[in-house]
Amino acid sequence: MPFTVATWNINSVRLREGLVGHLMSTEAPDVLCLQECKSPVDKIPSFEALGYPHVVARGQKGYNGVAILSRLPLQEVAAHDHAALGHARHVAARLPNxxxxxxxxxxxxGDVADREVNEKFGQKLDYLTAMRDDFHAGRPERSILVGDLNIAPREDDVWSHKQLLKVVSHTPIEVEHLAQAQDAGGWVDITRQDIPEGQLYSWWSYRARDWDAADKGRRLDHLWATPDIANAAHSSRILRDARGWEKPSDHVPVFATFDL
Structure with missing residues (x-):
């Protein structure tokens, strides 16, 4: 039975509750994964009236936070604190299939791509290393990985490969760390499996006066699957128009459908 998964860094689920509801009403993904919810779990708005009664989440007041909102029943299976940062950055749930x-x-x-002077950059690399080690310890099967991974790995995932080589999110060391985590789990980049060529972005900075005209984007949001189900995926797309909604997130939703 086909089901559609979407991932979206919402940049405050309470502030943008209306945008989440609009996406649910117009696009109706079966599973919607949100990041940067910036809310304790008990303060996350309910979307049950829109057909999403099932929620698995980890939250923090004002920071981080991840949530899986679903039309389909969910069973929570994990919530990792990689690199022992004490942050709400991961949650996993199993569908009935x-x-x-x-x-x-x-x-x-952070802003400086040097762990010696920027603790946040070191935390990022350590987090990715912990992801890699977790996938090595137990190679995932029949799994989908989504989220704001905060790295644009390919040259055509950024507006200018040359100009961003030293900018956090596209530096070679970050790209290598992400590749190691991806390889450890055998993950297939579904978005690029479906759309192998051309510039693709899911994030545009708030700093741009006219984000659409400047189009200085990066593909920071990803949707992967394990090899045993990757061939069941299709219809990948990035909802660019969402960046132009009223009071938007700086990220937009990424979708894929699986026939399973």
């Missing part, structure tokens, strides 16, 4: 969905919010890493 046996597919496990991992929702990640990888640390942004």
């Amino acid at each position: 046996g597919v496990t969905i991992h929702n990640y919010y990888v640390p942004a890493g």
Whole structure:
């Protein structure tokens, strides 16, 4: 039975409750994974009236936070505190068809790509290393991984590879750490499996006066699957228009459908 998964860094679920509801009403993904909810779990708005009665989440007041909102029943299976940061950055749940969905919010890493002078950059690298080690310890099966991974790995995942090589989110050391985590789990990048060529972005800075015209984006939001179900995926897309909604997140939703 086909089901559609969407991932979206919402940048405050309470502030943008209306945008979440709009996405649910117009796009109706079966499973919606949110990052940067910035809310304790008990303060996350209910979307049951829109057909999403099932919620698995980890929250913090004002920071981080991940949530899986679903039309389908969910069974929580994990919530990792990678690198022992004490942050709400991961939660995983299993669907009735046996597919496990991992929702990640990888640390942004601050502004300076040097762990010796920027603790946040070191935390980001350590988090990715812990993800890698976790996948090595138990290689995932029948799993989907989504989230704001805060890295644009490919040259065509950024507006200018040359100009961003030393900018956090596209530096070679970050790209290598992400690749190691991906390889450890055997994860397939579903978005790029479906859309192998061309510039793709899911994030545009608030600093741009006209984000659409400047189009200086990065693909920071990802949707992966394990090889045993990757061939069941199709219809990947990025909802660019959401960046132009009223009081938007700086990220937009990423979708894929699985025939399972």
